[in-house]
Structures are given as structure tokens and as C-alpha cells.
Amino acid sequence: MTATTSPSSAPAAAAPSVPLWRTQLGTYLGLAIVLAGMVGLFSWLSEYFWSAETFVTIANEIPALAVMAVGMTFVLIIAGIDLSVGSVMALSAATSAAAILQWGWSVPAAAALALATGLVCGTITGAVSVAWRLPSFIVSLGMLEAVRGSAYLVTDSRTQYVGDAISWLAAPVVAGISTAFGIALLIVVVAQLVLSRTVFGRCMVGIGTNEEAMRLAGVDPRPIRIAVFALTGLLAGLAGLMQSARLEAADPNAGAGMELQVIAAVVIGGTSLMGGRGSVVTTAFGVLIIAVLEAGLAQIGASEPSKRIITGCVIVAAVIIDTLRQRRAAV
């Protein structure tokens, strides 16, 4: 039987809502305040924190985390998750190291191989979850293991010292800042534009909001899903290159547990785990918050256990604040 008309329809123009750019700016401002607060706190706690050296160190440490977080932002926006990024990063670093050390490849070819490795891993995750309609959580969990195993296989379970072949990527260029930081910054900017200004970005948000509605509006979600995972893999491959350039070595254990750090950065930035809502710029703030927290706790001499306890609390607190804010602004 048909449901009868509900007696009252929702008031159309009741609550005056803030224009989009204002809420957007509010988010940025909130995160910037948190970040500044943390910097201030650590500067107060440690006399060494407020120095160019600290910030240069942070800037040169974050590119790998940042580019993976960009990919993860897209994945979360389409209501997926990719747990394999840490492993993919390690495998990409490993294949490029093997290419240079064992097969005598040129550096550009080895770099391309690293990127291709990431791309293939991501595509597999995306394609498998789309083809069999599996949750990406499960598929990427499997990939996390399988890819890590492959990294051990390629490196023979030993750290491979690449030397300074690709260290230019991590070498300071201007004021101590590396090329890698520049690349990460560029990727953040481009990704934000892709998200907000392209058809692809629009489709990602739509799929994360209501996949069935997208399908019935004529948008095929499948290629977009696969593309997002492929892109995330590619970025993890790039992160692998950045990491091995910085350390001048490919460690098969590199990036173990890093997927959680990446997800934490994205979530601190306010991207929803339920999909449909997120921003690359806020993710960048999330990355900075995590990096500052880590550097600051190290400088004030916090022990490893207390560092982890504090980091855990900060992640949850950040998400609570964001949730409250969202709920207040909710439809």
C-alpha cells in the first residue's frame, strides 16, 4: 500500500545557512589554529623547537606521508579505504633499488618502475574490489600482506643501500627545502583542483554520497573506483621513491603501519570515513599536525610509549572536534 502523504513537508527556507566558501574557510581556520597552537605549545616547552632547522626537518620528512594522504583522501571520499599504501610504498622502493643495483637500470627507468609498481598494485586493489563487489577494506588488507611479502622477496629481506643515485630528490634546493617537498606541494594543489573543479572530482564525491543515485543518473561508478585506487597506488609508489631518496636505501620493512598514520592524517583533516565529504587541503593540515606532533614530542624528549599515547589521543580529539562542528553545520 502506498504511504500516504506526510502531513507536513520540511520547511524550505527556514534555517539561514552560511555560504559554502565561509564554511570551507572556517574549516581551514580551525585546523590552522590547532596547528599554530601545537607549534606554540612545543616552542614554549622546548627552547629548540622554534627554529628554521625544525621546520626544514619537518618539511623534508613529510612528502611521502603527504602524497599518500592525498591518495587516501580520494579513496575515503568514494567511501573506500586502502590499507595497502605502506606496503606498496616499500615494494616500489624495493623494485627501484633492485633495478638500479641488480639489473643496472638507469635512474629514470628505475623511478618509472617504482611508479609503475605502485600503479599496478593500486589497480589490482581497485579492480578486484569492483569486479567481485568486495569491500576495499578486505581487498587492501590482502594486498597489505601480499605486497609486503613481495617487498621481502625483491630485497631478499635485507635493506638495499641505493647510495646517492636518487638522493637528489631529497636534497635541499632552496633554503634547505627539498625537491620532494615541492612535488608534494604541487600534488596537493593539483589534487584539490581535481577534486573541486573536474568532472572526475564531482563523480568521486557523488559516488561517496550515493552510488545508486549516480548509477541511475548515468554515471558508471566502476571505472572511477578503479582509477581512484590506481592513483592512490601511483602516489604510494612516488612516496616509495621519496623515502628511498631520503634514506638512500630501500628497507623492506619501510612504511609498516604507515597506512594508519596516513588515514589518521586524512581523518584529522575532516574527511569522512563514510564517504562523500573531504578535502585535500585539510588533509595537508592533517599531515602537518601529525608531523609537528611527532617532531615536537621528540624534541621535548617524550618517551616512545608516551609519544604514542599522546598521538592516539590527539587523533581522536581532532575527529571529535570535527564531528561536533559538522553536526552543528549539518543539514
Next chain:
Amino acid sequence: MLGVGKDYHTTTVLHGVTLSLHAGEVLALTGENGAGKSTLSKILCGLEPATRGSLRLAGEPYAPASRRDAERQGVRMVMQELGLVPTLTVAENLLMGRLPHRMGWLRRGAMHDAARRQLAKIGLTGIDPATPVSRLGIGQQQMVEIARNLQDDTRILVLDEPTAMLTPRETNYLFEQIARLTARGVAIIYVSHRLEELRRIADRVAVLRDGALVDARPMAGLSEADLVQRMVGRAVNDLEHRPRRAAGPVAMRVDGIGRGTAVQDVSLTLHTGEVFGIAGLVGSGRTELLRLLFGADRADRGSVTLAAGPASPSTGGSPVAERTYERGFRSPLAAIAAGIGLVSEDRKSQGLLLTQPIRVNATLSDLSAVSRAGWLRRAHESAVVQGFIRTLRVRCRGPEQPVGQLSGGNQQKVVFARWLHRDGRVLLLDEPTRGVDVGARADLYAELDRMATEGRALLMVSSDLRELMAMADRIGVMSGGRLVAVFERGEWTEQSLLAAAFSDAEDRPRAEGAASASPTSPASPASA
């Protein structure tokens, strides 16, 4: 004797119904879709409050605040949608909320004994209380649901379309149990639009129309024709006399399309510039037909042919040749690419991105029109959407307002805008005015009219006969999965439409239940 007098008034759906119900009788409640049967039942069972009037139960004032409250007073309802938890056992479902336990540990023996006693009350001795509900047939599940609502203190039991999912054998069984209940003095309200069932089971029948009680009288001596007569017979709208639109060439031909028993070999021809209405009761296969035509479900037989058409942006700028799609379209994507659009029955879950702005929702059907090389032209997009907001008279603060904040009618206008944005040839509409207030409804009708005039072919399913009679040039009536009749404008009367809608009452193969559960259907599952 138990006497209940009621008299209510809810704003739009129910107008001052006064009825009494006596212990041990079966009162049938019938009427068209949307006549107010469900609303009346829900008020009785505390699911919705009556906004006017009062109820008395055995002489005492009765105003249930909630379903629990109603149940405490002995008024229970078996709803159309089963309220069972499929993964739990029969016993756990039956005793949910009062499971026998000792310090939190279930007492399985006591639980199963209690469940068995309760099942025995309606003669269900063949069901093991330890069986998970998901393993039972839909009919057995229905019986378990009924058993759950049969506490000793039950005075009134409301059954809302209880046989919708049942096979004839299960129906007979249910009727036997109803007889046992009434013998114990339980009063039954039996909501159904299956007239032949009402004649078998009911002592009295109450007919609702447009939320008002038309008649309440003993069943004996009433023919089905009498009942249909009472369900109809209302003022004729001016629009119903307007001339037929000038139909253009054929746009789409449907040949013997079908899927299981839900849709059985429907053939129809749709012309450009016409509105073809589809009438029928809920469960007659109307929605299922639209889903087949849109490729949301795959047909297992028949075909859809799209006529040759002129060049248009949606066809990539070149004229299209006639093309036949065996078993319909593969997917909604294929249908949309071919120029078909669907305004679905459930705009919230299948149509809109509620948290996204109007702008995003309106242009979703064709993003290439508002982008260049993959980059959105936002100013252009805003201008396009502003245009829709004006022509469709969407009441909103602007294109950036999230769609979830709009009223139902304005949300539906955004869905319309989406299909206006894409230049299609055929638009399928499923209950386009459901949950839409009167003012917005008029805007939507005007827009439908304009779309037809501009050469689209519209296929519109509606439960509102008056709406169809006002808007459609032809009306096809579905019953039991078949298209049983097609009327031209001027040929139909409300009586003839309703008679056709009820026509499969005799040889009904329980279309809806059988179809959704049919494992024999070779059709590929819906790529949902």
C-alpha cells in the same frame, strides 16, 4: 462485547472516520492506494497520533502514545514489512524483549518451550523454534510474525495486507487461524484490496476513499462490483476533459517484455509528445516494468525498440537509427546513453545526493555539458542551474543549497531538472508526485506537460488515478504483472480503470511475492 468508537482527522490523509469494531468480528478495511487504510491502521496501533477525534477501547478513552503503549492495551498489528530479525531463531524473534534468562545467560530450554506454546496458539506445530527465521519461507515468516503478535491479552489484531506474500495454501491456513482467533473473541481488522479475499473472510467491510469513510456495512449481499463502485465515484477534475495531445511518431516500442512473474509479457508503443499513464495496484508490476525498461533489472524475455530519431546532443550529435534491445537494456547506463531517463519512486535513496547542493544534483545527468576537457565550468554550471530554478520554480536559497534541506516537492523539481538538463527522448516516471504538496504538484504537472509538448515521450506510473486521468493521453492498467487494458483518453472512467486494476483477483498467482523470491528466473540479477 467490546465496542470501539473512533473519529479522527489527520490533515490531508484522513478525514473524520467514525467506525466501531466488535469483539470476535472481522472488519475488512479496503479502498484504493492512498485511500488512508494504512494511516488508519497506524493510528490504531500507536505508530502515528490522530490529530483530531478520539478513540475508545472497551468504553475507556484510548490514545496510544507508541506502539508499545498500544500493545500493552491489547492492540497489535502485523505490518506489511516483516519486523523479524532474519539471523535470529524463531524463538528469539517470538520472545524478543522478554527472553528468559538467568543472569544474562539464555535459558534455551525455557525459551523454546515458551516459543512452542506460542506457535501452538495458532496451530503452528511444524516449525522448530530453533530454526533461523531466514530459513523459513516468506509465508511461514508471516505466520511467525502473527504468532508474535498473539499474546493472551490481544483484543484487536490489525493485519495489513497479510496475504501479499502468501501462496493460496498459506492463505487458506491463515484464514483458518483467523477463524480460531475470532472464536476466542479477538477482533480483527483486515486491511486488503483483494476483494475476493474480503468476501471470504470479512463479516463487515469499511470502504475508504480519499481518507474518508464511504461506507461500512455487512459483507453479506455485497458484490465485488458494489465494492468497486464504492471505492470510486468522486468529483471529476476539469483537466480530465482536456483534449488528447497531438502524438508524434513512435518513440519506443516494447514487445513482450517480462521478468519472472512480476512482469509478464508487456507490450506497448510509446509516441513522442504523449503521456502514457500506467495504473494498477501496488504490487501489480508497475514499478518492476519501469525498472525493466530502464535496465535497472534485466528482462528475461521480450525486447525494447527505440525508433530512429533525429540528431541531438544526447546521441552524440548524429541521427540515430532504429535499434532493438533484446531483453531490454543491459544497465541504466545503456538506457541513459540511448536517451531514456528515470524519475524513480524513491528520490531520496535512488535519486538525490542529499548532502550536495542543488547545482551538483541538477547537472549530474550530463556533466559534459557543463565541462570542457574534464574541467567543470562552474560559472556556466551555476547559470544553467539558475535557469532550472527559475523555470521549475524551485523554492530555495540558491543553487548552492544542499538538496536535503528542500521540501519533497522542491527536491522532486531538482530531479526533474536533472532530466531536463539531459536532452533525452523518453522519460520514465515512477510516482512523480509522491510526497509532494499541492502547490509543487501543479508546477510538476506543468513541467510534464511542457516536456510532452516539446516532443518527449513520457511513461508515468501513478497510484493516483485522478492524476493519471488529468495528465495522461492513454492509460495502461497493470494487474498481476500483466498489462490488462489500455484506454484512450475519453474512453476511460474511474470505474473501468479500477475494474481493470482488480481484474486478476480470481486467477492471481501472487505476483509480487512469487517474483521477488523466484529462484527459477533465468534473468541476471539486478546489478544493484
